[in-house]
Amino acid sequence: MKKLSILDVPKETFKDKRVFVRVDFNVPIEDGKILDDYRIKKSLETINYLIECGAKIILASHLSRPKGKDLKFSLKPVGIHLSKLLNKEVKFFDMIEENYVDYLGKIKGKVLNLKSKEILLLENLRFSDGEEKNDENFINEIYQLAEIYVNDAFGTSHRKHASVYGLALKYKLRLAGILMKNEIEYLYKVKENPIKPFYSVIGGFKISDKIKVLENLINVSEKILIGGAMAYTFLKIKGIKVGNSVIDNSAIEFAQKFLKDYHQKIVLPIDHVVKNSQIKEVLEIDDEYKGMDIGKRTIELFKNELINAKMIFWNGPLGKFEEDEFSGGTFEIAKFISELTKKGVITVLGGGDTVSAIHKANLKDEDFTHVSTGGGATLELLAGEEMPGVEVLNDV
Structure with missing residues (x-):
């Protein structure tokens, strides 16, 4: 557009x-x-x-x-x-x-x-x-x-x-x-015609908030890397122990079908930073523990995927970054994506929490190709919803 x-x-x-x-x-x-x-x-x-x-x-x-x-x-x-x-x-x-x-x-x-x-x-x-x-x-x-x-x-x-x-x-x-x-140029490119290979990084809390976004992005992405609380629902469906981690029960049916149809394009965490009376890194999460961030192996796994990209879209933090001990995954991936930007990869970030996370990691908007201010509007556009305030503007 x-x-x-x-x-x-x-x-x-x-x-x-x-x-x-x-x-x-x-x-x-x-x-x-x-x-x-x-x-x-x-x-x-x-x-x-x-x-x-x-x-x-x-x-x-x-x-x-x-x-x-x-x-x-x-x-x-x-x-x-x-x-x-x-x-x-x-x-x-x-x-x-x-x-x-x-x-x-x-x-x-x-x-x-x-x-x-x-x-x-x-x-x-x-x-x-x-x-x-x-x-x-x-x-x-x-x-x-x-x-x-x-x-x-x-x-x-x-x-x-x-x-x-x-x-x-x-x-x-x-x-x-x-x-x-800039919002129109980069977000519509992500939605309709991304530069290939194109990778998506999706985090945040609930799958149900991003079902349409995931459905649209999977069609244009080489791979989707999923982190944050929403990853635990997918992991549980795969039979991996997730302990007391957040599960989005309203999205179980969608997540099952999504994994079945696109398992080869979905990259999930392989280790975790967990919390109970103590904080530790684990491969699977025991019942009394709750997943709070991706672990070091997952950070490396995600980096090894993203190194292949010519364009990246990222929405949603990969852990509870507001607490320092659970910010490592989000900050490491943010810094890595900013380094890829310097090498010519087109990087587009969207969502209020993502913006807050990069600023907390001492990165600036200028360290990425485009940082969207849209919040909910960004997700609605990528979910295929109408954007009346954009559509009404004069065409080129």
């Missing part, structure tokens, strides 16, 4: 034009402080490019799931933080009104009077129920504010909400931001 991005049109397109940019500023905030600004930083490339082009920038995002206006979920702290990151004023107008459409009416004149290179951040879109309802009246009020539409919020593009779908349809020019452009 190829969509027109802000890099595909002349820079003059944006000069002195009001550009609505849907960003993903859904970040954790406590007492007015941003606890993790990862998503904000990922939007900077698009914002800086539009500043360079001389655009008048209107940023919009949701934050959490408020039921109507709730200033606990105001984007005001995000605006303050963003202005520090950009070293530039980000205008923000407090929403005194109870109704979002009234708020838009009040600030409309200020938006229309924005000057070239100025930035304004709208209040939390979910202070109106019109956002999630894709409400026509809500859409029309926002539509009047801008002349060009840009979506840089891949993580919300699996929803048919006003700011990612209905609003986009109103504009002749509806473009992908730079982050969105």
Whole structure:
């Protein structure tokens, strides 16, 4: 799938034009402080490019799931933080009104009077129920504010909400931001046309959350390497002792058929780091122990598989990496994949826990070809679900 991005049109397109940019500023905030600004930083490339082009920038995002206006979920702290990151004023107008459409009416004149290179951040879109309802009246009020539409919020593009779908349809020019452009390029490549040999690494907690993803990836992957808690269900089916490890009983039937049909393409752990009153490495897990991470032999097994790859997709940690004693498998494989990236292998990572894991391993996004910000949206795309916010953008 190829969509027109802000890099595909002349820079003059944006000069002195009001550009609505849907960003993903859904970040954790406590007492007015941003606890993790990862998503904000990922939007900077698009914002800086539009500043360079001389655009008048209107940023919009949701934050959490408020039921109507709730200033606990105001984007005001995000605006303050963003202005520090950009070293530039980000205008923000407090929403005194109870109704979002009234708020838009009040600030409309200020938006229309924005000057070239100025930035304004709208209040939390979910202070109106019109956002999630894709409400026509809500859409029309926002539509009047801008002349060009840009979506840089891949993580919300699996929803048919006003700011990612209905609003986009109103504009002749509806473009992908730079982050969105990269998400589309690499994730659709994984899904539809990966460079061969292509290997998938899938971890995390439950098989049932990733059934469709596994079904799609097995068709395009040379091999799928499975770790994390989800591996124990597969191992149990094979008759291997897994002790007190997590089993996804809701996915037993799927896992049995998946193993039967594709056993030659599935690589499972051959040793484990386990926990009870003590922590140790074992080949099989006794009843009183619980599997917490892949062991050293599995790390080497996985490396020996991945060395053959020209493209890798990784979703989900391979152990409980949040605890240092169970982070070894995830960190070792993360570092190995980053080394392969330096050698020219295309590496695509997706899922919130995977991103957290690489950062905890002291690796940066730049150590991989592409790190997706999508979370649930990434998995939905790979599961074959519709992506309304992507599909609505102009084709190349």
